[in-house]
Amino acid sequence: MHLLRNQAYIDGQWLKANSNDVFPVTNPADDCIIAEVPDMDASDAQKAIEAASKAFKTWRETTAKERSFILRKWFDLCQNNTDSLAEIITAESGKPLSESKGEVAYGNSFLEWFADAARHVNGEVLCSPWPNKQVIVTRHPIGVVSVITPWNFPFAMITRKVGALMAAGCTCVIKPSEDTPLAALAAVELAQQAGVPKGVINVITSSRKNAPNVGKILCEDPNIGCISFTGSTHVGKILYGMAAKGVKRVSLELGGNAPFIVFASADIENALDQAMLAKFRNNGQACIGANRFLIHEDVYDKFVDGFKNRIKQKCVLGPGIKPGVTCGPLVNEMQAKKVSSLVDEAVQKGAKPLVGGKFATNLGSKFYESTLLVDVKPDMTIYKEEIFGPVAVCLKFKTEEEVLEVANGTRSGLASYVFTRDLGQAFRMSRKLEFGMVAINDGILSAAEPPFGGIKESGIGREGSKHGVEEYTDIKYTLFSGLDK
Numbered sequence: 001m002h003l004l005r006n007q008a009y010i011d012g013q014w015l016k017a018n019s020n021d022v023f024p025v026t027n028p029a030d031d032c033i034i035a036e037v038p039d040m041d042a043s044d045a046q047k048a049i050e051a052a053s054k055a056f057k058t059w060r061e062t063t064a065k066e067r068s069f070i071l072r073k074w075f076d077l078c079q080n081n082t083d084s085l086a087e088i089i090t091a092e093s094g095k096p097l098s099e100s101k102g103e104v105a106y107g108n109s110f111l112e113w114f115a116d117a118a119r120h121v122n123g124e125v126l127c128s129p130w131p132n133k134q135v136i137v138t139r140h141p142i143g144v145v146s147v148i149t150p151w152n153f154p155f156a157m158i159t160r161k162v163g164a165l166m167a168a169g170c171t172c173v174i175k176p177s178e179d180t181p182l183a184a185l186a187a188v189e190l191a192q193q194a195g196v197p198k199g200v201i202n203v204i205t206s207s208r209k210n211a212p213n214v215g216k217i218l219c220e221d222p223n224i225g226c227i228s229f230t231g232s233t234h235v236g237k238i239l240y241g242m243a244a245k246g247v248k249r250v251s252l253e254l255g256g257n258a259p260f261i262v263f264a265s266a267d268i269e270n271a272l273d274q275a276m277l278a279k280f281r282n283n284g285q286a287c288i289g290a291n292r293f294l295i296h297e298d299v300y301d302k303f304v305d306g307f308k309n310r311i312k313q314k315c316v317l318g319p320g321i322k323p324g325v326t327c328g329p330l331v332n333e334m335q336a337k338k339v340s341s342l343v344d345e346a347v348q349k350g351a352k353p354l355v356g357g358k359f360a361t362n363l364g365s366k367f368y369e370s371t372l373l374v375d376v377k378p379d380m381t382i383y384k385e386e387i388f389g390p391v392a393v394c395l396k397f398k399t400e401e402e403v404l405e406v407a408n409g410t411r412s413g414l415a416s417y418v419f420t421r422d423l424g425q426a427f428r429m430s431r432k433l434e435f436g437m438v439a440i441n442d443g444i445l446s447a448a449e450p451p452f453g454g455i456k457e458s459g460i461g462r463e464g465s466k467h468g469v470e471e472y473t474d475i476k477y478t479l480f481s482g483l484d485k
């Protein structure tokens with residue numbers, strides 16, 4: 001793991017914490033310590049914000065072509081170091097190596113996309129309502145961005161934000177998850193090699209204990225222009241509250257509760273293949289992961305039977321580094337407890353596990369069996385909450401109206417999936433599902449080109465696409481008057 005770094009990165013320097021404190025980063029598969037990194041506090045965060053503010057003064061003046069060139073070089077270096085980045089991701093997050101390589105490719109696609117998008121952040125010349133006056137609209141970088149990211153996609157969640165904000169001409173302070181800071185540090189090592197000027201990207205590492213103090217500075221410091229957060233809805237609301245004090249821009253990518261709807265006309269074999277992807281990608285630890293399988297009564301038995309067989313045949317639980325493994329451990333004790341208690345409560349209230357339903361204790365404390373639960377009822381917590389683990393919950397419906405009510409009956413609104421061969425029904429579902437993203441006859445919808453994001457309590461703003469850069473710009477209207485001679 002030649003990209004393993006155990007110091008934080010501020011103003012182009014690899015540094016310890018002011019306090020000299022460190023915290024361990026462990027491998028969830030075997031609990032071994034991979035590295036100890038600085039446990040930074042508010043004073044370190046302050047220093048990083050100052051470096052980013054200073055760098056903003058010059059970075060904002062670079063041409064779009066210069067920014068594009070540097071992003072492209074960063075992309076090339078990440079491509080060439082895919083294996084090393086993937087090894088780090090697997091070591092600290094637990095995901096299978098093949099999925100980590102997939103995450104590097106996915107994360108890189110944002111650097112490539114934003115290297116191009118940097119050159120298309122254009123303004124407008126409007127029809128003037130007045131004779132002899134000209135109206136122009138220009139876009140300007142919003143300033144220093146606080147980037148706070150989760151553990152489930154520790155590389156891609158950073159490139160999706162940092163690629164966009166750098167393209168817009170902003171600088172940043174990144175606070176990666178305490179579970180997975182090493183992928184962020186490795187990415188930044190490559191950014192340094194790519195020639196990203198000092199201060200443009202800063203990374204501060206801190207334990208969960210220090211996260212609230214660091215988060216407060218990252219939201220409230222007057223030099224911060226925007227808080228870009230991906231993580232739970234609970235923490236997102238705390239940060240949104242703090243950002244409001246300074247009327248800061250926010251980009252919030254929060255939790256989901258995705259319905260996966262299968263109508264009677266659907267191609268069931270395709271629906272089953274896609275269900276495996278939508279549920280078991282990253283062992284169920286994905287914000288867009290299918291959370292509720294809503295199956296029409298006419299095809300319910302066929303779907304459930306096929307799902308059970310596929311899970312038995314295709315899910316191979318084990319350490320992510322072992323060839324052939326498709327599902328790794330859950331990331332930490334808290335996640336493991338959450339998933340098992342959701343299943344235990346449901347089973348106590350009458351749900352039935354057709355596969356799994358318990359820990360694979362022979363492998364370690366965080367390996368939870370890939371699980372299929374039926375007979376789930378609305379009074380069970382698992383019916384309502386984001387599971388964020390390898391547990392598929394199947395429910396039966398009769399009508400389109402009924403399934404829409406169930407699917408939309410949540411405060412989350414990130415991703416949704418629909419399987420049907422009825423074209424009219426596909427369009428109706430696209431219109432009526434209250435989610436930021438709707439996939440018709442597909443279980444994977446993430447890419448750099450489309451806008452990724454949610455509505456309701458799943459977030460504010462979009463990442464990827466042309467909208468991803470615009471999040472980090474302010475619009476300015478200038479009126480040129482007195483044009484007559």
Ligand SMILES: NC(=O)c1ccc[n+]([C@@H]2O[C@H](COP(=O)([O-])OP(=O)(O)OC[C@H]3O[C@@H](n4cnc5c(N)ncnc54)[C@H](O)[C@@H]3O)[C@@H](O)[C@H]2O)c1
Pocket residue numbers: 148149150151152153157175176177178208211212213214215216230231232233235236238252253254255256286287288386388414454458459
């Ligand atoms: N919508 C999306 O694009 C998306 C993507 C990935 C994950 N998620 C969501 O993230 C959640 C899982 O990730 P997680 O457990 O890392 O989320 P989390 O909210 O617990 O933590 C996310 C980040 O916030 C930091 N944090 C925690 N408390 C903080 C505070 N008071 N101030 C500042 N920072 C603080 C953490 O240290 C971490 O870096 C799930 O709900 C998932 O749906 C959403």
Ligand SMILES: O=CCCC(=O)O
Pocket residue numbers: 152153285286287288446452
């Ligand atoms: O966990 C949520 C992000 C995953 C994705 O971008 O597809």
